[in-house]
Amino acid sequence: MKQVTIYTDGACSGNPGVGGWGCILMYNGAKKELSGNEKSTTNNRMELLAAINALNALKEPCNVELYTDSAYLCNAFLNDWISTWQTNNWRTANKSEVKNRDLWEMLIKLSKTHKINWHKVKGHSDNEFNNRCDELARQAIDKIRNAEFL
Secondary structure, three states: EEEEEEEEEEEEOOOOEEEEEEEEEEEEEEEEEEEEEEEOOOOOHHHHHHHHHHHHOOOOOOOEEEOOHHHHHHHHOOOOOOHHHHHHOEEEOOEEOOOOHHHHHHHHHHHHHOOEEEEEEOOOOOOOOHHHHHHHHHHHHHHHHHOOOO
C-alpha cells in the first residue's frame, strides 16, 4: 500500500456559522491541497469534513498518517469512542445523541478502506502544514462571504 501523509483543519466564523475546511495530501514528494465550505455549519463538522474529503481523494487503499488539531476527531478513534457510540446505539456516555453521526459513519467506512494512524497536533502553533490547512479553511470561508457581497 502507498504511504500518504495528510494534514487537515476546519474553521468556523461563528459556531454555528460560515465554515471552511482545508487539507493537504502528500505522497512521494507530491503535495495536493483541497478546501471547501458551507454557509451554515459548526467547527466540528468542518474538522470532520476535512478528514473525509482528504480520505475520499485517495484513489486506492493507502496507509495514512493523518494529522489534525481536532481532539474531537482524533480522540474518537484513538480512545475508541466510535465503538462505544455504536454499541450504545449512537448515544454518548450521558445518553445524549451523538452529534454528526452522518459524518462519523462516513469516517468509519473510510477507516475500513485505509489504514489510518491518527495524530493530534497543536493548532495555531509552529506546524507549517497545520497552519496552511487553517489558511485554506479560512480562505474557503472568505469565498462565501465575498460571494454574498456580489
